[in-house]
Amino acid sequence: MELKGRVVVYSILGCPHCMRAKNTLLDLGVPYTDISLDTYPQCREEVKRLTGGRQTVPQIFFNAKHIGGNDDLQTLVKDTSQWEASLMELRNTSPGSDGPQIPDPSTAVKDSDAGEFTCEPDEYAKLVQDLKTSGLIKDHSKIFSNYKRSFVGREFVDWVVKTKGLDRSVAIEMGQALIDKHFGHDVKSDETFQDAPDKYYRLLEDDESTALNAGETSQCEPKPADELGEEIRKLILKIYTAFLSPDGKKVNYQGIGKSAEFEKYKQLTRQLHRVRISESNREEKLSFFINIYNALVIHANIVHGPATNLWQRYKFFNTIRYIIGGESYSLQDIENGVLRANRKGVGMFTRPFSQSDPRFKIALEKHEPLIHFALVCGAKSCPPIKTYSSKGIYEQLKVAAESFLDGDDGCQIDMKKRQVRLSKILKWYQEDFGRNKEEVLQWIVAHLPSESERKSQLTELLQGTKYRVDYMEYDWGVNS
Incomplete structure (x- = not known):
């Protein structure tokens, strides 16, 4: 279709409403200019000015005429006379200076390629590798307990003193560092390392865990949650953009499962084991845990398939989990424990975390109602899938x-x-x-x-x- 005028669509990556609008224009043969607010964030203020303060996307313009969002476009298309009149004006009228202006490509935000992540090796990773070949890790059977794949505090200190040539006090500090850095933990969840013959410790990767990111712990230096969360967000965004259906309503789980991006994502989830979540502020926790929740749902649907009845849904939300910052978090734990400030969820008789639970310290101090329009449980009635960043999180929500x-x-x-x-x-x-x-x-x-x-x-x-x-x-x- 030849037009003198110009159709402009302001959008963001992975936005289902944006995809539906652009797909409609494509089906109707109407060319358009897509201005991504991810690539040109400076255009957000122009959008507000041109729309009278609207913050949602998409926002669609025919020359200087503001059509509105996707619903407005669909309404216009259904009104045959109005639609034909709008097309006639586009065919015959050039865009003026009072409408959206196309941003200079040189002002685009240069984003690093999602999936190409930096990794600074952790100095304790080598110690862990040596420990794994030391012979100290084995099953320990006691009268009333059986500690599989564990090592004794006293034996660890002796081994460090002998093989590293260090004082016992330094060796104890190294044992404590393994706990603090979430390489390992006391088998009874004590957070203090002790030089004792009756204290047993286990590497995180040796836990019998059903977490979808269980296995060998990342050897990278642990990152702050906001930094790792942003790397994960960028990769998730690429996946969402490639594998949401053209109308934005459905997810191609099979396609995601076979993609190279998903393989990168699974590798990246290993860094969640030791992510530094405890130092995060409220905004960082919101964006981090919302993105991780939505990604975990997709990961579970790919690995285990969808829940199809009430019992399966109960099991899905209570047993599907990731290891995050040394602790195990189910979908229920993330939603009701962290994001709802430790409130009881649907069908729950108790709060997710006791006050002695290390995850209690991670939970928000006050619940956030807006999360309910961002968490996507994988059902048709859920809100659309998006990703969130800590900067401007409340506006996004x-x-x-x-x-x-x-x-x-x-x-x-x-x-x-x-x-x-x-x-x-x-x-x-x-x-x-x-x-x-x-x-x-x-x-x-x-x-x-x-x-x-x-x-x-x-x-x-x-x-x-x-x-x-x-x-x-x-x-x-x-x-x-």
Whole structure:
């Protein structure tokens, strides 16, 4: 199709709504210029200015005319007369200076290739390798206990003194460093190394673990969670971009499982064993654990297949896990333990972490309601898949909430019946949004886009006293 005018789509990588919009334009033969806000982050302010403050993507322009997001584009396409009129204007009118301007390619953010990661060797990795060939690691049987693949504290100190020529005090410090660096741990979870004949320790890689990243521990110097998380995010983003369906609704799990990127990802998850998560702030924990949760769901679907009934879903969320910072985290642990500040989840009788649990120190001090629009459990009714970075995490989460709540999967309103139908996410986790249905609706109003029709409708309903709140059936069908 020949156009004098210009169609501009502002998007981000891996955004399902963006992919649907661009796919629609492709199907209709309409050429467009895609401006990625990942590549040209300076354009975000221009988007806000041109759209009256909108922060969601995509944002679509026909010359200077703001069409809106994907839903607006689909509405326009269905209106044959309006669509033909818009195309006629594009055919005959050149873009002016009052519309979106194409950024200079020289201003693009130069991003390192995802998957090409740096690794600074850990000085203790060599000690671990020597320990593995020392003969100290073996099964130890006691009257009431059997410690498989373990070594004795006293014997470790003796071995270091003899083979390394160091004082006992230094050898004890080295034993403690193995624990602190998450190479190993006390078999009874004590965090202190002792030069004693009745204290047993085990390397993390020798634990009998079902974690999907279990096995030989990375020999890289442990990285801060935000740094490692950003490397993982970039690789996940490449995977999402390549293996989401054209309409952004489904994940090609089989394709991911056979990809070179997924092999790199599995190798990278070994660095999670010793990642420095305890020093992270709230924003870093949010982005890190949201991305890891979503990636773990995909990893599990590839390795084990999807859960197809209630019992399998229970098992899926409670047994699928990664080793992170020396501790084991299931999907439930990440969502309810860390991100919901140690709150009981659906079907849980106790909080995920006791106060003596090392993971309790990692949990957020206050729950974050916005995570529910970012965590993707692998079901059709889940929010779209995205990745998140610690810089600007709250803005990213608010955009995700706006997109979900302003769509039919999140909220439906029938003004004639004065009925509101909500995603069951808002029922299962009601305490995160409010004490009752009215407070939940008020929370939704506060988190809908300012120009949203749903916002106006909910505001009107809340001004009265007669309205009904129901919940939509949750489609647990796998998004494959």
